[in-house]
Amino acid sequence: FAAGEKRSWLRDRGLQTFALVGWAERGGYGARGHGNSVPRFHGTWGTGPALVEIFARRLVGNPLVRFAHRHRVDELIVEGGEAVG
Numbered sequence: 001f002a003a004g005e006k007r008s009w010l011r012d013r014g015l016q017t018f019a020l021v022g023w024a025e026r027g028g029y030g031a032r033g034h035g036n037s038v039p040r041f042h043g044t045w046g047t048g049p050a051l052v053e054i055f056a057r058r059l060v061g062n063p064l065v066r067f068a069h070r071h072r073v074d075e076l077i078v079e080g081g082e083a084v085g
Helices: 005-010 047-059
Strands: 017-019 042-044
Touching: 005 017, 042 047
Parallel strands: none
Antiparallel strands: 017 042
């Protein structure tokens, strides 16, 4: 799922990522180590705000959503299985 469906869904919405090649990708314990066939970690161009924007963009103008920037959430109030506050 992460390598296919989710990645293409995010890419279609404008998220750009880049592979972060770390120890896991470089190999085992020497120059002839096994390594991994694909990068295991990806960075996001634009960091967290770029990722949040993908979801926020879809919700702007939705009367059921209120944006409260720079607010801390301590709990979600759930009634009947739905978050109401």
